[in-house]
Amino acid sequence: MAALFRGCRNFYKRSHKHVELTLVSSRSMASKTPVGFIGLGNMGTPMARNLLKHGYPVIATDVFPESCKEFQDSGAQILDCPAEVADKADRIITMLPSSPNVIEVYTGPNGILKKIKKGTLLIDSSTIDPAVSKEMAIAAEKMGAVFMDAPVSGGVGAASLAKLTFMVGGVEEEFNAAQELLTCMGANVVYCGQVGSGQVNTNCVCVCVCVRVPT
16 A cells, blocks of 8 residues: 555656646747748848747748848748738747838838737837837827837847847836847847937937047
8 A cells, every 4th residue: 555655656746847847838839939030131030030049939020022032041031011920929029220220111001000919018229210109109009009119239240249228218127028039139229218208319329439538
């Protein structure tokens, strides 16, 4: 009887340990759900590659087919337009050249907001006018999504080495979710305040670096 009890106890321990490991594995896999990435330029491509290196499936698009082909060869899924990316991913990062590009990608005829799902987290790493970031946040909120601005400082080399600095503006409660992704691409992720404050702080950094004080 004692031997039978010991056997049952050991089986319970093994089974309980297996359940714990399964739960941990499930939580890890849950965090690796697909990430959308729009804008595969000189900065966007190495940033998106670093997400792949960290095990995130990436669903991407860009207006230049050659950029898409190159990134597809790295293991990403390529779709035709931002709206299709929004239909497949509930965390989306954009890295675009200018304010008009951001407006088009988010609100255009084939833009993200055409097919966005409620609860989607949108992170824009473009360096743009803070007023445009605020405008996109309002548009996203109307669709039940969350928009954060997270412009970067650091060049292509820093992007390749995941050494970028991100200045993040948006709802503070969503910062941890954004930080999870941004730390895959950068060495520093700084929360700056409400939407648009990331842009303001990045612009201040750029001005301080560019302006030389006479000696």
